[in-house]
Amino acid sequence: MVKITFVEHDGSRTEVDAPVGQSLMRAATYGEVPGISADCGGNCACGTCRVYVPEQWRSCFANPSSSEKDMIDYWNDQTDGVRLACQTKVNEAMDGMILNLPEDQHY
Ligand code: FES
Known part of the structure; x- marks a missing residue:
């Protein structure tokens, strides 16, 4: 298990215990x-x-596939470091990682 914190656009945070490989x-x-x-x-x-x-966590991620790039392009999201969470598996190097979330994903 590794701890990963997701930070909403409004600053609220959710910490999850994520199994390696998920x-x-x-x-x-x-x-x-x-x-x-x-x-x-x-x-x-x-x-x-x-x-x-x-930036300090990007080395935990493999390079994006062409389909991941296409979907990010579809959203025209120019934010630095944007990735799709479904296209990456949790790994041990991610322990303590903090990720930010887009404003349009704030429900
Ligand atoms: S693109 Fe739909 S869950 Fe990731």
């Missing part, structure tokens, strides 16, 4: 993070699992 999106939804609705269930088809990864 989808980062699943860790967020099982942890009841309000700003990750993940409407497509992790099929890289909705973009409602976007997270903003601060």
